[in-house]
Amino acid sequence: MDVKKAPAIVLAHGALSTSDGKVAHGLIRGSDRFAIGAIIDPDAAGQDAGEFLDGRQRNIPVVATLDDALVQAAQAPSYCIIGVATLGGRITPTLRASILEAVAAGLSIVNGLHDWLREDAELVDLAQKKGVELIDLRCPPPRRELHFWSGEIHQVRARRIAVLGTDCALGKRTTTRLLLAELKSCQQKVEMIYTGQTGWMQGARYGLVFDSLPNDFVCGELEHAIVTCAREADPDIMLIEGQSALRNPCGPCGGEMLLSAAAHGVILQHAPGREYYEDFEHLELRIPPVEDEIDLIKKYYGVPVLGVSLNGHGLSADALVETQQALRAKLNMPVVRPLEEGVSALADAILAASNET
Amino acid sequence: MDVKKAPAIVLAHGALSTSDGKVAHGLIRGSDRFAIGAIIDPDAAGQDAGEFLDGRQRNIPVVATLDDALVQAAQAPSYCIIGVATLGGRITPTLRASILEAVAAGLSIVNGLHDWLREDAELVDLAQKKGVELIDLRCPPPRRELHFWSGEIHQVRARRIAVLGTDCALGKRTTTRLLLAELKSCQQKVEMIYTGQTGWMQGARYGLVFDSLPNDFVCGELEHAIVTCAREADPDIMLIEGQSALRNPCGPCGGEMLLSAAAHGVILQHAPGREYYEDFEHLELRIPPVEDEIDLIKKYYGVPVLGVSLNGHGLSADALVETQQALRAKLNMPVVRPLEEGVSALADAILAASNET
Numbered sequence: 001m002d003v004k005k006a007p008a009i010v011l012a013h014g015a016l017s018t019s020d021g022k023v024a025h026g027l028i029r030g031s032d033r034f035a036i037g038a039i040i041d042p043d044a045a046g047q048d049a050g051e052f053l054d055g056r057q058r059n060i061p062v063v064a065t066l067d068d069a070l071v072q073a074a075q076a077p078s079y080c081i082i083g084v085a086t087l088g089g090r091i092t093p094t095l096r097a098s099i100l101e102a103v104a105a106g107l108s109i110v111n112g113l114h115d116w117l118r119e120d121a122e123l124v125d126l127a128q129k130k131g132v133e134l135i136d137l138r139c140p141p142p143r144r145e146l147h148f149w150s151g152e153i154h155q156v157r158a159r160r161i162a163v164l165g166t167d168c169a170l171g172k173r174t175t176t177r178l179l180l181a182e183l184k185s186c187q188q189k190v191e192m193i194y195t196g197q198t199g200w201m202q203g204a205r206y207g208l209v210f211d212s213l214p215n216d217f218v219c220g221e222l223e224h225a226i227v228t229c230a231r232e233a234d235p236d237i238m239l240i241e242g243q244s245a246l247r248n249p250c251g252p253c254g255g256e257m258l259l260s261a262a263a264h265g266v267i268l269q270h271a272p273g274r275e276y277y278e279d280f281e282h283l284e285l286r287i288p289p290v291e292d293e294i295d296l297i298k299k300y301y302g303v304p305v306l307g308v309s310l311n312g313h314g315l316s317a318d319a320l321v322e323t324q325q326a327l328r329a330k331l332n333m334p335v336v337r338p339l340e341e342g343v344s345a346l347a348d349a350i351l352a353a354s355n356e357t
Numbered sequence: 358m359d360v361k362k363a364p365a366i367v368l369a370h371g372a373l374s375t376s377d378g379k380v381a382h383g384l385i386r387g388s389d390r391f392a393i394g395a396i397i398d399p400d401a402a403g404q405d406a407g408e409f410l411d412g413r414q415r416n417i418p419v420v421a422t423l424d425d426a427l428v429q430a431a432q433a434p435s436y437c438i439i440g441v442a443t444l445g446g447r448i449t450p451t452l453r454a455s456i457l458e459a460v461a462a463g464l465s466i467v468n469g470l471h472d473w474l475r476e477d478a479e480l481v482d483l484a485q486k487k488g489v490e491l492i493d494l495r496c497p498p499p500r501r502e503l504h505f506w507s508g509e510i511h512q513v514r515a516r517r518i519a520v521l522g523t524d525c526a527l528g529k530r531t532t533t534r535l536l537l538a539e540l541k542s543c544q545q546k547v548e549m550i551y552t553g554q555t556g557w558m559q560g561a562r563y564g565l566v567f568d569s570l571p572n573d574f575v576c577g578e579l580e581h582a583i584v585t586c587a588r589e590a591d592p593d594i595m596l597i598e599g600q601s602a603l604r605n606p607c608g609p610c611g612g613e614m615l616l617s618a619a620a621h622g623v624i625l626q627h628a629p630g631r632e633y634y635e636d637f638e639h640l641e642l643r644i645p646p647v648e649d650e651i652d653l654i655k656k657y658y659g660v661p662v663l664g665v666s667l668n669g670h671g672l673s674a675d676a677l678v679e680t681q682q683a684l685r686a687k688l689n690m691p692v693v694r695p696l697e698e699g700v701s702a703l704a705d706a707i708l709a710a711s712n713e714t
Contacts, residue, residue, distance in 0.1 A: 088505050089573075114500065114573070115500075116500075140571070143471065143472075143473075148445050148607070149606065149607040149608065151606075151607075151637055151639075151640045151642075154640060210572060211571065211572050211573035212571050212572065212573065213571065213572055214497070214568065214569050214570065214571060214572070215567060215568050215569065215570055215571070215572050215575050215608075216446075216471070216568035216569065216608060218572050218608070219606070219607055219608050219609070220607075246612065246657075247612070247616060247657070247658070248616075249506065249508070249576070249616040249617050249619070250505070250506040250508075250576055250577075250617070251506065251572075251573060251575070251576050251617075252576070252612030252613060252616050252617070255603065255604070255609030255612065256609060259604060259605075259606040259609050260606050260607070260608075260609070262606070280508055282508075283508045283511060285508075295656070296656055296657065299652070299653055299656050300603075300604070300653065300657075301604070
């Protein structure tokens with residue numbers, strides 16, 4: 001057990017089997033900040049969280065209640081992480097009851113939702129009595145500490161690879177972390193720039209919580225995270241976690257990672273089995289074909305997509321392999337199934353592109 | 358004199374002749390919210406503000422000091438508007454001294470900068486004693502009142518025209534207001550959706566201050582402004598003020614106006630005499646050719662650019678006319694010099710496109 005990691009449990013509340021549980025999924029896949037001792041989700045209680053997620057045993061029990069979690073976690077937890085995305089990022093009454101229970105049990109709370117725990121007087125009171133922390137990851141730094149974009153990015157020597165996607169919640173962060181591990185195993189000096197709260201929870205040292213910043217400071221804070229990373233860690237490669245998608249109408253995003261981070265190349269995450277933008281299926285807003293997204297990225301900023309990473313949701317294993325082969329032939333670039341076969345082909349493409357220029 | 362307008366003066370502080378004075382420029386060109394009685398800018402004192410700006414007399418004196426403004430304004434002012442953009446939107450010591458002076462003289466302050474007056478204890482104290490308001494336009498509504506994007510936009514019947522630009526500070530808002538007036542004069546039921554603080558100052562009823570919202574709510578607030586406008590005013594056409602530019606690295610923007618507002622068409626503002634993105638000339642970040650921007654918009658969201666509006670900065674009158682003619686031939690669409698000849702050709706293009714579909 002890594003003694004530097006803080007022992008924690010995760011509230012997942014029936015979301016473990018859906019994309020609303022993506023924070024929990026990320027923490028099950030791995031964190032350098034927290035040692036996850038148990039996941040609370042009555043719907044999957046009794047199973048191993050890793051097996052439930054992707055068939056790989058990870059010795060993290062899924063339990064039904066907080067009491068079970070306190071008993072079954074390998075190490076007494078000091079943190080309880082909210083691992084479920086609610087509609088609009090609100091703290092629902094059910095969730096609030098569980099948070100109160102966890103604080104009463106002496107746990108600090110890590111909250112990545114839009115609602116802030118610090119604005120709940122009863123909770124603040126109880127936390128004070130218990131001597132625990134309420135960490136609101138989506139509460140931005142004071143405005144005086146925020147940065148505008150300055151162009152200093154153009155003095156950073158690291159190759160910057162943006163991991164974009166054709167939709168939200170399809171695995172950009174997971175692919176970024178897999179690439180990070182793969183490039184490290186190739187003896188590369190590489191860092192991840194996180195852009196969401198889960199990236200921070202998983203232990204990335206440099207980044208920002210994109211969503212919650214005042215709009216005018218988003219690009220400057222992204223640049224500042226990269227510049228700070230260059231100064232302190234001086235990596236050869238930076239992987240920049242994307243958010244949402246260039247053409248997702250509920251929050252188009254990606255231009256920032258291309259232009260403000262002055263990216264050298266793109267890895268594109270895509271879910272071929274997903275027809276409409278997540279959460280807007282009723283509007284029938286179609287996700288563009290991956291080749292069209294690649295063209296758009298080229299047109300937008302003139303940098304190449306170096307490879308595609310597939311999310312297999314909604315496809316059988318065979319259908320995913322067929323799609324992969326077809327796309328590989330059509331796109332003439334590496335196309336991987338990251339969870340099944342790793343991302344070494346993407347890492348190779350990134351390294352090859354670095355050597356070319 | 359329109360009795361419904363609040364009498365105001367504007368602090369411009371040496372910026373009247375630069376694009377840092379764009380708030381003041383907008384207020385000189387016209388406001389339905391404030392009656393502007395004087396502009397304070399020692400560099401241009403003694404002249405008529407309209408004549409100084411574009412050669413058209415508007416009976417707004419430019420004066421050197423607050424005392425002069427109080428004497429020379431046609432109507433005793435109750436508001437003092439900060440009409441200058443400072444680096445990073447900060448309240449500089451010089452500006453702060455002028456604000457204190459204005460509050461001491463019994464004026465309420467309208468502030469569109471990033472720094473908030475409400476966080477300055479001395480100012481708050483003095484304002485209270487004087488019984489005047491401190492209006493911070495960039496202080497967003499409470500998070501609980503903010504909206505996420507819902508897709509309700511697709512039930513709005515009004516034709517939505519996004520007025521985008523190839524850079525910031527080149528006249529998108531001015532062109533939007535000219536189009537508003539032109540379409541009204543053609544008996545059209547039309548509203549403007551403002552997206553910056555100056556739009557509000559000029560009296561637009563529906564909109565948001567884009568910059569200052571937490572990033573995740575920007576698209577929802579834009580949609581909410583449009584939906585509210587449709588419900589209350591039910592116009593046939595909405596003109597959506599753009600911000601920044603799709604490829605401006607200090608804050609790419611435009612996807613929101615296209616996708617989240619589900620635009621039907623675009624008017625594109627362009628400054629052919631400007632080579633590099635404003636404020637980043639030292640980085641030599643080149644503004645793409647206007648035809649490339651038109652292609653990108655088409656690729657991005659599949660809607661046509663209906664016409665181009667030119668900012669003549671840096672070009673002689675003759676060179677601007679030549680550029681206009683060349684672009685018109687090349688692009689095969691209306692290209693106008695809005696300040697010199699109005700925007701009727703653009704209004705015609707918007708109406709023609711509405712009738713086609």
